[in-house]
Amino acid sequence: MSTSTIVGTVDEEKTPPAADRRRRRRAAHNVEASTHNRGPVWTAAGYVGMVLVLLVVAVPLFWILVTSFKERGDIYVRPAQWWPEPATGQNYSELTTRIPFSDYVRNSVIITAATSLAKIILGVLSAYALSLMRFPGRSIVFIVVIAALMVPNQITVISNYALVAQLGWRNTYQGIIIPLAGVAFGTFLMRNQFLNLPGEIIEAARLDGAGPMKLLWRVVMPMSWPTLVAFALITVVSEWNEYLWPFLMSDDESTATLPVGLTFLQNNDGVTNWGPVMAGTVLAMLPILVLFLFLQRQMIKGLTAGAVKS
Amino acid sequence: MATVYFDEATRRFSKEDAPAVDGITLDIADGEFLVLVGPSGCGKSTTLRMLAGLEPVDGGRILVDGHDQKGVRPRDRDIAMVFQSYALYPNMSAAQNMAFALDNAKVSRSETRQRVAEAAKILELEPLLDRKPGQMSGGQRQRVAMGRAIVRNPKVFCMDEPLSNLDAKLRVSTRSQIAGLQRRLGITTVYVTHDQVEAMTMGHRVAVLRDGKLQQVDTPERLYDHPVNTFVAAFIGSPAITLVESDVREGVARVHGVSVPLDRSVAGRAGEKVVVGLRPESWHVVETPARSGAGDSGTTALALNVELVESLGSESFVYGRPVGADDDADRVTVRLDKRTHLAVGDTVHVEPNRGEVHLFDAASGERIEA
Structure with a gap:
């Protein structure tokens, strides 16, 4: 290969400057937005609807937060007290002293991390095999995996319990983690994502000599971040909140997760002392809330970066 | 560099339908620029993809340098392809896009850098090496896709309508660039297009396909002056x-x-x-x-x-x-x-x-x- 320049002229075109593109996008947005302007009545109705939905979601959360700062006597007063008067941190200190709260947090973190990791890795790998690799019986394997989605957890709980108890895995981490690590949902979600990737890019990578793992890590995954982040988020949230299985598997703070621990607390105190339970609920929500706020940005950024072809 | 020989190559997508590519026999010389042309659905892209190993060959054979390519994986064929959509890796910069194949082939870092720099110079991509495909115009992406193919120095170039996403003016200048580049590198090239002007101006020889069947392979002049049938006569030449x-x-x-x-x-x-x-x-x-x-x-x-x-x-x-x-x-x-x-x-x-x-x-x- 020599290095002299080739014949013919080079194109003069340039990428339009970012400000220019932004202006055009905004203009297009305004034109688009003006087409769904339907007069003040509809606009007002729209806002009323939005406020109603917001209230349905926000009021219970607000009530939990407010109750966690109330004194025991103020929780049941009528008319309802919408602001803690006086506000107290009593419930939080009670929560951390009356039950081994930090043990529950530790268990929750370990179990959520391990289960989510297993689910994500298995989901990505199985989806990759079922979408982009060719092997005999591929569609049968996929149907079997999808069939697993159709079976509700509650049905398999009894047989799983018998098996895990027989193995002597009650009150162990593996007893909780391994039965939860099955991934039909992730396989399904990621497979659809992989199938939607432009086939020519996959073919280009194959022609460029990328082996199966390299194709996955260097080409397929970077194009699938938004879906993976969404999948990871859903997985982490659902594992953090997983209740039934850890509850069946754990008798004490050695393996019980936060939601199970809060049940223990409620059982100890009877049904009237909601303050510490609400405080525990607030603390259990916090990490997920933070994670959500953080990952949500990533998710949106990824979505808009990948979806629009200029 | 290599010779390519299609020996009664056939591709059937389903048993009931007529074959998409029907017993094509085509001998492509070392260093030749062959253009496959025909109306859409005539099987030209399928023919190209069979050569690249992206489609199986259901009948006949395809030989590269005399070796039957049956069962040879795309990545082992040493064939580079330029796609219509360019198919650049969106997460990699232009330089990384070009270096990807060399990286996979375990070429040393210094040689990779040198070959990418050479290709960038030829294609005047030097100022764009750190940009991602999303930050480039259509013509620039097209050049990166070309660069990705030439850094590999492959046996065969396959090009699947690489100019059809460019505007008319750019298409004309890029057309001469590609033809000039091929002449200089001397790499056997199979180029698919539906545009007969591209076919006539770029190829050493042009193969006209219709419904999966090869109609005529000839130099552009022979094709124009001695079309073997009314289809070729009507397809080549504008106005018709x-x-x-x-x-x-x-x-x-x-x-x-x-x-x-x-x-x-x-x-x-x-x-x-x-x-x-x-x-x-x-x-x-x-x-x-x-x-x-x-x-x-x-x-x-x-x-x-x-x-x-x-x-x-x-x-x-x-x-x-x-x-x-x-x-x-x-x-x-x-x-x-x-x-x-x-x-x-x-x-x-x-x-x-x-x-x-x-x-x-x-x-x-x-x-x-x-």
Whole structure:
């Protein structure tokens, strides 16, 4: 290969400057937005609807937060007290002293991390095999995996319990983690994502000599971040909140997760002392809330970066 | 660099349907630039993908450098492909896109850097090496896709309509760039396009496909001057050739009532019905139409009612129907130089040039050659 320049002229075109593109996008947005302007009545109705939905979601959360700062006597007063008067941190200190709260947090973190990791890795790998690799019986394997989605957890709980108890895995981490690590949902979600990737890019990578793992890590995954982040988020949230299985598997703070621990607390105190339970609920929500706020940005950024072809 | 040989290569997408590629035999020399051309759905892209290993070969063989490629994985074929959509890796910069294949082939870092720099220089991509595909224009992406192919120095280049996403002006300049690049690198190239101008200007030879069957492989000039059948004649050339069915009597064919004398050798082979083909430039304008000597052989000039004039500056094309013909009559296309000005509704008298008449069998569409 020599290095002299080739014949013919080079194109003069340039990428339009970012400000220019932004202006055009905004203009297009305004034109688009003006087409769904339907007069003040509809606009007002729209806002009323939005406020109603917001209230349905926000009021219970607000009530939990407010109750966690109330004194025991103020929780049941009528008319309802919408602001803690006086506000107290009593419930939080009670929560951390009356039950081994930090043990529950530790268990929750370990179990959520391990289960989510297993689910994500298995989901990505199985989806990759079922979408982009060719092997005999591929569609049968996929149907079997999808069939697993159709079976509700509650049905398999009894047989799983018998098996895990027989193995002597009650009150162990593996007893909780391994039965939860099955991934039909992730396989399904990621497979659809992989199938939607432009086939020519996959073919280009194959022609460029990328082996199966390299194709996955260097080409397929970077194009699938938004879906993976969404999948990871859903997985982490659902594992953090997983209740039934850890509850069946754990008798004490050695393996019980936060939601199970809060049940223990409620059982100890009877049904009237909601303050510490609400405080525990607030603390259990916090990490997920933070994670959500953080990952949500990533998710949106990824979505808009990948979806629009200029 | 390598030779490529398609030996009765066939691709069948389903058992019921006709094959997408039907027994193509094609011998491509080392360093040759071969263009596959045809209307959409003719199997040209499938043929290319079979060569690259992206489609299986259901019948026949494909040989690269004499080796049957059956069972050879795409990545082991040493074939680089430029896709219509460019298929750049969106997460990698231009330099990383180009280096990816070398990286996979375990080429050393310094050599990779050097080869990417060389390719970037050839394609004038140096200022863009750190940009991602999303930050580049269509023409720039196209050049990165070319760069990705040339850094590999492969045995064969496969190009699948690489210019069809560019605007018209850029397409013309990139066309000459690619042709020049191929000439300099000397790498065997198979280029797919539906654009016959690209086919005619770029390839050493052009293969015309129709419904998965190879019609003709020839140099662009031969293809234009000696199309083997009416399909090739109609497909190659813009504006298209005028094809008129006519009777042959005593060595004279009639085009819209105008007698066109045929060479004796050709006339002898022709049946009673032929298709006469005349390119737009195979006519000349006559000012005063003369009547030929023979009583019933009619005039030699055709009177056309001008229906459309396409003026391109240096020349113009006139589309018209014979005066007196009904509306279903085929249009005749005539090329005029820029000194002749005509308007819609005018009547112009034209005569076919001697020796520029293509003759095809009316039943089979095959060329009747002397």
